Amino acid sequence: MNILKKIQKFSEPTLRFVALLISTYIFVVAFLIFFQTIVMNAYIHDSTLWDMEPKEGEIKKGVLVSKVYNIDNADAVLLNVGDIILEINGVQVNDFKQAQNVLNQYKDNDVLQYKIQRGDETLTIPVKVKKYFNIPSIGFSLMGFIFLLVSTIVMYSKPREYLNQLFFIMGCTACLTFILIGNVNAIFELSKFFIYHSTVAQFIFFPLYIHFFLSFPIYYRTRYRKYLIPAIYLFFFLIALLAFLYPHEAIFSIILVYYAILSLIVGFVIFLISYFKITDPLKRRPLQIILIGFIIGGFGFVYLNVIGLLLSVPFFLINPLYYIPAILMVAIPLSFGYSIFRFKIMDSEFIVKRSLVFGLVTVSVVGMYLLLVYLLNNFFLNYFGNDRLLITFTVIVIIAVTFDSVNNRIKGLVNNHLYKESYNYRKSLLEFTRQLPYMSNMDQIISKLGKSLSEAMGISNLYLWLNSENIDMLIKENHTNGKTQFVDEVERNEVDEIFRSISYSNEEPVLLYDINLSELGLKEETRQFFKKEGIVISVPITLKGKLFGSLNFGSKSSGKVYSDEDIDLLKTIASQCSIAFENVRMQTEELNKQKIEGEIQIAARIQHELLPKNLEYLRGLNIDAVNLPAERIAGDFYDIKKLDNDRVLVLVADVSGKGIPAALYISRIQAMVHFASRIFTDPKDILCEINRLLYKKTPGNFYLTALLGIFDLKNKSLKICRAGHPQLIYIRNEKLLQLSDDSIGINMVPPDKFNKSIVSHDLAFKQCDIFFFYTNGLVAQCNKDNKFFELSDIKSILQRNAGDNPKTINNALISEVKSFRGEIEQKDDITLVTIKIK
Structure with a gap:
């Protein structure tokens, strides 16, 4: 019912208060009806039947006696069939309702003076009246009050549960319905206030009775359900409305009675079908109690109707002792109460x-x-x-x-x-939760968690879901065989989607019984997943508003539902699990960090070792090189290699990215250059070969720029080629020069295009000429004003220091860059190679 969904937005205290208010109001109304009909106006009779609706012309005033019964009252019954009662103890009566109200004012065995009309005579005769002790009325009233009590307790325990709300409404309407049924013979004594309340209750109770058993113990989910249930309510309402608007048309009242009886039968049949559909003995046990209650209560109903037919006398003339078996009707609400409190099919603990x-x-x-x-x-x-x-x-x-x-x-x-059993397992689990945060191993946590819950609460299975976004693990722990299973990547993604579809409102647990699954609006495959895994409650594991995963539990081995205290305990365990998992995650991150740190240190040391150190042995060249990484491992590198007695190879390159991947590529490229330099003598050919070897054999986003030169000391010439790298700057005769050409980086285009994009230059050199190789990290440095160190600044420093050695020139450049940058961190790697011809 949509109205039940809308009240979910109210808090539990508010719902409890409203439930108590409603049940108190219903109890007061029902008790007043009971008190008025059973205590204040107990049914008094004179052993006769009156014509309730005399035919037109029979009498104009008074009450017509239609039948006389001489049962245990022979001496006092002086009335005859056809007598018209005009007055009772001096009170004039005009219809049977007024006459009955007058009689009900007297006590058992009182002798009243009846003024009657017999033929043409008017007589006054003594009539002894008897009090009727209405046992069926007491039985029906007890049914109503017990239903009200049980449903109120259930609603108060868990007011947000759909099934509890449905049962509460059924209990409230059942109370007024059965009170009225039990006192139907005294209905004329009641005020319209009471009659209207009971009539409305009947409008709701009988269709609600079918509705309840369509939801309990199995929630029947069909595509026509949303039309079927409103149709049941609407049809009964229309028939009841017609009977109410046209009280003299007996057909409507007859249809209403038969429809009410049919509703009770249909509801019971649906329950019976559900009972036989459920094969689990634990789930059947509480339902068996209810079934027995229905059988015993049904016998009471049947007996009540059969006894009257067999004795063929009005109900008030039947010995009340004969009606005692009818009290068995109360077995129905008592069976509900016993099952709810004993087996907790609806939590009331x-x-x-x-x-x-x-x-x-x-x-x-x-x-x-x-x-x-x-x-x-x-x-x-x-x-x-x-x-x-x-x-x-x-x-x-x-x-x-x-x-x-x-x-x-x-x-x-x-x-x-x-509650010794519950107390003991809660005590042991609370002790376990204190140990949880100190466990540092994920397997240990899962193993201890499963074992403790299985032993303490008797939970049949535990499904632990860990959000792959936070922890890359999904474990299913089945405690019947003690095995741990890891799902594959595809299944894990599907399971992640299933659990993320659950809305954990305010980080509260979610019940996943059949009735709850239908109300959550989940996909059919999601509902089938929870049914297959036997999950009936999901408790989120959260920390600082972040969902780590959830603890998902199957049914208890006892068959009892999870009480509020159980759920609070599971929330505590989930809370402690989140801390334990966070500790494990942080510890794992720290270990990984230490491991990575160690690997970085090794990689940095290896990279540093790969850079040429002793450059003084190179005849004819004065070389100084600087490599300043922005991080621990640089993406820039240089290489200086003596090819033979007359030739020296100088390489400065910049690899995309930084860190360990960049270091791996650098070592690979360095090896390629060494290999290619044995085959090719032209720098262009070497760079083309490297591009050929790398193209489409590395990730698409990898590339490098390079400036490669080969100094020929014998012929005093330099062959140089660049691939997307900053141009070579050189100084001759105190004049600063710069090569100018277009080129593209390595691994950016296919070999044929790359080969056409780069050119090789031949430069003659003489003593004191200076050649300056650098990476773009030098001009990528910025200060606090977001101004960059420019190429003009580099040229100016080179010209000022042209007479110095390469080491002095490099130190001057680095010093100027640091001074320019100030407190701003180095943004990119810096590599400088300065060569001065001896």
Whole structure:
């Protein structure tokens, strides 16, 4: 029902308050009906039947006697069939309702004076009246009150549960319905206020009875359900409305009665079908109690109707003892109550335990008060004198001081003796939750968690879902065989989608029984997944608003539903699990960080070792090189290799990216250059070969720029080629020069296009010429004003220091860059190679 979905937005305290308000109101109305019809206006009769609706012309006033019964009242019955009762004890009567109201004012065995009309005579005769003890009415009333009590307890325990709400409404309407059915013969005595309440209750109860069993114990999900249930309510409402608007048309009332009887039969048949569909013995056990209750109660109903037919006398003339078996009708609400409280098919432990504690505390406090007053009055009165106020004050102080201790002791008593099993497993699980945050191994946590829950609560299975976005693991722990299974990537993605589809409102657990699955609006495959895995409750594992995963539990081996205290305990466990998982995650991250840090240190050391160190042995060249990584591992590198006695290879390159991947590529490229330099003598050919070897054999986003030169000391010439790299700067005769050409980086285009995009230059050199190789990290440095170190700044520094050695030139450049940058961090790697011809 949509109205039940809308009230979910209200808080539990609000729903409990409203439920208590409604049930109190229903109880007051029902009790007033019961009190008025059974106690105040008990049914009094004179052993005759009256014509309730005399035919037109039969009589103009009074009540027509249609039948006389001489049963245990022969001496007092002086009425004859056809007599018209005009007055009873001096009170004029005009119809049977008024006459019955007059009779109900008297007591059992009273002798009343009837003024009657017999033929043409008017007589006054004594008539002895009898009181009818209405056992069927008491039976129906008990049914109503028990239904109201049980449904109120269920609603108070879990007011947000759809099934509890449905049962509560059925209990409230059942109370007024059965009260009215039991007192239908006295309906004319009731005010319209009571009649309207009971009539509305009947409008709701009979279709709701079918609705309830379409949802319990199996939720029947068909595509026509959303039309079927409203149709059941609408049809009954229309028939009831016609019977109410046209009370003299008997056909509507007859249809209404038969429809009500049919509703009761259909509801029972649906329950019977559900019972036989459920094969699990644990789930069947509480339903079996209800089925037995239906059978016993049904016997009471049948007996009540058959006894009247067999004896062929009005109900008020039947010996009340004959009606005692009809009391068996109360077996129906009692079976519901017993199953709910004993097997917890609808959780009620919360209110039952609280009521017990409250009742025992109240009795204890009252008993303590009376005992203290007695002792003080009898033994200490001489000391206090007649000062009663002081005695009262002393008693109040003693009770106030000891109240907390008494309350705790009674709670412990109730837990230890009436809820010993629950108390013990909650105690053991709470102890386990204290240990959880200190466990540092994921397997240990899962193993201990499964074992503790299985042993303590008797949970048949535990399905632990860990969000792949947070922890790359999904484990299913089946405690019947103790095996741990890991799902594959495809299945894991499907499971992730299933659990993320659950809306954990306010990080609260979600019940996944059949009735709840239909209300959550989940996909059919999602519902089937939970049914297949046997999951009935999902408790989210969250930390700081972040969903780690969820603990998902199957049914208890006892067949009982999860109580509020169970759910609170599972929430505590989930909360501790989140801390434990976070500790494991942080510990794992720290170990991984340490491992990566170690790997970075090794990679940085290897990269550093790969850079040429001792460059003084190179005849004819004065070389200085600087490599300053922005991070631990650079993406820039240089290489200086003596090819033979006359030739020296100089390479400066910049690899895309940084870190360990960049270091791996650098070592690979360095090896390629060494290999290619043995085959080719032209730098262009070497770069083309490297592009050929790398193209489409590395990730699509990888590329590098390079400036490669080969110094020929014998011929005093430099062959140089660049691939997308900053151009070579050189100084000759104190004049700064720069090569100018277009080129593209390696691994950016196919070999044929790359080969056409680069060119090789031949430069002659002489003594004191300076050649400056660098990477673009030098001009990528910026200061606090977001201004970059420019090429003009580099040229200016080179010209100022042209007379110095390469080491001095490089130091001047680095010093100027650091001064320019200030406190701003280095943004990119810097590599410089300065060569001066000796």
